[in-house]
Amino acid sequence: MKKADYPYVTVSYAQSLDGRIATSEGDSQWIGGPESLRLAHELRRDHDGILVGVGTVLRDDPLLTCRIPDGRNPIRIILDSTLRTPVSSRILSTTDQSPVWLLHGSSASPERREILAGTGCRFFELNSGEGQGVDRILSLLKKNGVKSLFVEGGGATITSFLTARAVDCLTVITAPLLIGKGIEAVGELGIRVLAKAMRPLRFKRWTLGNDEVTQLFFTERTLT
Numbered sequence: 001m002k003k004a005d006y007p008y009v010t011v012s013y014a015q016s017l018d019g020r021i022a023t024s025e026g027d028s029q030w031i032g033g034p035e036s037l038r039l040a041h042e043l044r045r046d047h048d049g050i051l052v053g054v055g056t057v058l059r060d061d062p063l064l065t066c067r068i069p070d071g072r073n074p075i076r077i078i079l080d081s082t083l084r085t086p087v088s089s090r091i092l093s094t095t096d097q098s099p100v101w102l103l104h105g106s107s108a109s110p111e112r113r114e115i116l117a118g119t120g121c122r123f124f125e126l127n128s129g130e131g132q133g134v135d136r137i138l139s140l141l142k143k144n145g146v147k148s149l150f151v152e153g154g155g156a157t158i159t160s161f162l163t164a165r166a167v168d169c170l171t172v173i174t175a176p177l178l179i180g181k182g183i184e185a186v187g188e189l190g191i192r193v194l195a196k197a198m199r200p201l202r203f204k205r206w207t208l209g210n211d212e213v214t215q216l217f218f219t220e221r222t223l224t
């Protein structure tokens with residue numbers, strides 16, 4: 001599969017100086033300052049779709065809408081193999097504001113799917129043989145009109161996109177605080193020697209309020 005068959009992928013998260021996106025209890029609101037939160041909403045506005053893992057939905061109950069003036073809501077996409085997203089979640093209670101797509105595995109129960117269908121969300125089944133493979137997810141999204149995708153977390157989801165080398169732009173917001181043991185932004189990438197480390201083609205870095213933003217570009221593609 002060529003990159004052209006995938007959406008443009010931006011991954012972004014707010015981390016502590018010691019690389020955590022949440023405490024060990026999963027508390028992540030808020031690591032970055034208000035200026036960084038605005039950047040996150042701008043990224044939502046600028047992409048066709050926003051994607052998170054079901055772990056983030058269960059922990060944070062996010063809306064994933066764009067809440068800046070004249071902002072456009074992206075399609076909200078959840079990686080949820082067994083359809084654990086609660087019917088009462090804020091995201092499924094607001095399908096009239098912007099579409100919600102659930103990407104699930106073939107083992108998800110039809111009963112569960114029927115219950116969730118009442119909320120107005122859309123389902124996409126990923127064959128269990130292929131798992132929730134990132135390549136498969138991206139080609140499915142592109143075929144369904146998603147030309148740009150913002151991956152907002154959590155750690156497992158970010159790690160799977162980086163492992164698949166599927167990221168065009170990584171925007172990391174680093175806040176001046178320490179969390180210690182907690183949820184790491186990036187887990188195992190299978191890199192054993194530094195020669196294989198993920199180095200960008202180019203990068204930008206700037207200060208935003210009290211935070212520092214580092215943007216790594218891994219491809220020549222641009223967000224259109």
Ligand SMILES: NC(=O)c1ccc[n+]([C@@H]2O[C@H](COP(=O)([O-])OP(=O)(O)OC[C@H]3O[C@@H](n4cnc5c(N)ncnc54)[C@H](OP(=O)(O)O)[C@@H]3O)[C@@H](O)[C@H]2O)c1
Nearest residue numbers: 013014026028053054055056081132153154155156157160
């Ligand atoms: N600081 C930030 O910017 C930020 C942003 C977002 C989230 N967070 C924090 O991150 C924490 C949640 O992170 P997390 O790592 O526990 O969970 P996560 O990445 O949000 O969700 C992981 C779950 O997604 C499902 N999944 C399906 N396909 C997947 C794939 N290809 N790759 C990865 N996951 C896939 C899996 O559940 P199934 O097998 O059941 O499908 C997996 O357990 C929360 O505490 C939240 O507050 C922080």
